[in-house]
Amino acid sequence: MVPKDLLRLTNLADAAERPDIVVATGASPAAITKAAIDALGGIKSFVSRGDIVVVKPNMAWDRLPEQAANTNPEVVATVVRLCLEAGAKKVKVFDRSVNDPRRCYVQSGIPKAVSPLGADLFYMDDRKFKEKQIKGNALKSWPLYTEVFEADKVINVPIAKHHGLAKLTMSMKNWMGVMGGSRNQIHQKIDESLADLCLVIKPTLTILDAVRVLVANGPQGGNLADVRKLDTVVAGIDQVAIDSFGATLFGMKGSDLGYVRAADHMGIGRMDLSQVRIRKIKI
C-alpha cells in the first residue's frame, strides 16, 4: 500500500480534484469503462508493473450477455486489457458460478473476450478455499478463495441487477463468488454477511457494469423484457458508495439496501452520496 500512498502525496493537488466515483455513459462499453478509469487517475494509479491482478466479474449464470445476468464481456475485457497495458504480470479471472461452471463461463462470453488478451481465466480449484478469519457480526470465519488474498491488486467488476432477497446485487454481493462452503446459508443474514465479507475483501478498484441491467426476475433473469439498457458504468474505490449510487439507477436509494446500511454503519464505506464526489461523463 505504501507506493500508492506515496503516489497520492506527490499528486496531492491532482488528487484533491479527483472524484470518488465516476459515472460514465455512452454507447461503447469499452470506451466508457476506459473513460471512467481514466477519470479516476488512469489504470496506472491502481495497477503497477509486475502486479498479479485478480479481476472478478460475475459469471454465475448460464445466460447470454444480452440477458444481463453476468458482467458485460466488453467491460471485463477492457479492464483486463488496461491492467496488462499497465504492466501487470498476470491477470486472473474467475468466479464460483451457480449453474455449471463450464456453461456459465462460455455462455457469459467473457472467456472469448479476455483469453485472446492474455488473461489467465480458469475454473476455481476447490483446494484453494481456505478458512479465513472475518470476525464480523454474522460471519466469524468462512472458507474464501486464497488467490484473492495472494494477489497484489483486486478489481471487482460486478453487474448491477435485481435480486429477490437483497433487492439489488452489485459490488458487495459479487464477493459471494469467492466464498467456498455452503454459501447459500448466508441468505439467512444476507445484509450483515455481505458487509462482513467487505471487512476482509478490499478491492483496489470497483467497476460496476450497468450497460444492461435486470430490473426483475433477478439475479439470473432470462426474459429480455426485464432487461434495460443504461449504457453506464460506475467506477471508484469505495464499493459502498458505488452500490449506494447504483441503487439510484433502479429508482432506489442506498439506504433502501440493508447491506449498504450495514456497511456504512461499520465504517466500510459511505452511503451518503452528498459526501461523495461524483463525476458524470458522457461519451
Add this chain to the structure above:
Amino acid sequence: MQNFRRITQGLFLVLFLFLFIQTESKGVDELGYPVKVFLDFDPLIFLTTLFSAHSVAKTFLLSIAVILMTVIFGRVFCGWVCPLGTINNMVGALRRKRGRPEQLPWYRLKYYILICLLASSLFGMQLAGVMDPLSLLIRSFSLSLFPTVNYGVRSLFDAIYNLNPPYLVTASELIYSFLKKSILSFQQPFYLQSAFVGGLFLLILGLNFKETRFWCRYLCPLGALLGLLSRSSILRRSVSEGCTSCGACASACQGNADPDKQEGWKDSECLYCWNCDDICPHNAVSFGFSGKKATAGMDLGRRRVINSMLLGAISVPLIRTTPLSKTGYSDPSLIRPPGSLEEGEFLRRCVKCGECMKVCITNGLQPALLEAGIEGIWSPMLVPRIGYCEYRCTLCGQVCPTGAIKRLNLEEKNKMKIGLAMIDKGRCLPWAHATPCIMCEEVCPTPKKAIWFEQARVRDRDGNEVAVAQPRVDTRLCIGCGICETKCPVVGRPAIYVSSVGESRSRSNQLLLS
C-alpha cells in the same frame, strides 16, 4: 497378420475411449463428436429395438454395414473391432498359460441368451441392453470405471498437493492440469450402484482368467447374432494336407471354433483372429474366399431353442406383473430426462447404455435400480439432490442412441416439464423457522420464476416479529428441473423437492385438471 489385427483392435479401442471421453460438455450445447457412433453400428440394438418399439432411429441403418460385413466376412467385428472383445483379449493375455486350455462345452449358451432376448423384445420388452456388449461397456465405464479412475488420480494429486514437497508439487500440478484438460472428467463423477455395475464388469474381465474371451465365447448375445449371420460368409478357412494334427491352432483359438478338427471347424465361433494361421508350424492353415461349405452345423437343438423362446416370452409377463401395472403410476422419484417418451415407449427403447448419465452436466442423471421395475434397471432418472437438470442444456437427448430420449431444441426443452417441485413447510426456513432464505427462488431458471414469494410477518419464540418471504410454487410454470432441490440449504432431506407428477410425457401422471 496377428500384429495387423492387434493394431486394428487398438485403433478401434482408442477411438472408443476418445469418443467416451468426449461425451462431456465443454460449455456449449454441442459435443462436436458423434460420441454414440459405436452404438449406431450395433445390429443387436437395431433388431431388438425394431422388434420392441416397431420403429428405429435412422442412425441404426449404420448397423446394416456390420450385418453385411458379417454376412460376407464372418465375425470380424468380434475379432477386430469390438472394444469389449479387445479388452477381454488384453486381460486374457495376463493369464498364465498352462498348456491347452480346457474348452467348456457351453458355446451354445450365448445363442440361447440371444433367442431369449429376441423373443422378449418381440413381446415388447427391451432387455438387450443388459447384455449387449457395447451398452454394457459404455455403462460400466460411465458409471463405475471412469469415476473410479478419476477418484484415484485426483486423490493421488491432492495428496501430493497437500503434502507440498518442494519442486515435486510444481511438477505434479503441471501433470495434473494436463490430465484434467485431456482425459479426466471436468468434475469427479459419482453414481448410484457404481460398485455394483463395476463389480459385474470386473467379473466379466475376471472370467478371462478362466479362459480368454470367456464372455465372447459363451455369453455375448451380439456375438451370437453375428455368429448366426456368419453362417453364409464366404471368407473361409482351409487346411492343407500339411496338417499333422499337432493341435497348436486349438490352443491359440480365440473362439470355440475347433480349428484342429479340420472339417469340423465352426465358422460361427470363429473370430477371424488369424491366430491359427499364424501359429501353424507347417503353414497348413489359410483363409480365403470360397463358396464351399465345409463346416460343422450349429446343432443348437430344437427343444432348447424353443425353450429359450418360451423363457424370453414368459419373462415379459413375469417381470411386468407388478402393482405398477395396476396403478399406472411409477415411483414418484422416477424423474425421467427431458424429452423422454411416455414410460412404456421409453422402456421399449432404452438400452441402459449410460450415455445420457455420462453426458449429464450436473451428474444428476443416475441409474435406476427398481424404480422403473426390473425391466428399467440402469435406465436414467434424475436425482435432484445429486444434480439438477440444467435449463439450457439438451445433451442427453443428443446422445441417446435409440430415441428413448427425444432430441429437443432449446425452445422445446425450456417448456418440457419433467416433474413438479413441492415445498415441505415443516422444514422450509421461512415457513417453519422464522428465518429468511431465498435459495429456491434465486436459482429458479424459468424467465418468469416458478417460485414466488408471499411476504409474511411471523413471530419467533421470543415474540419478535420477523419479516420473511415464504416461497410458493406456481404449478403452471414449474418444469421440475430440480435446481431448487439441489441448492436448498436445508441439508439432508430438502425443504423443496421434485417428483414426477406433472411430467409432460404422461397423460395420467398429472396433478391438475387440464
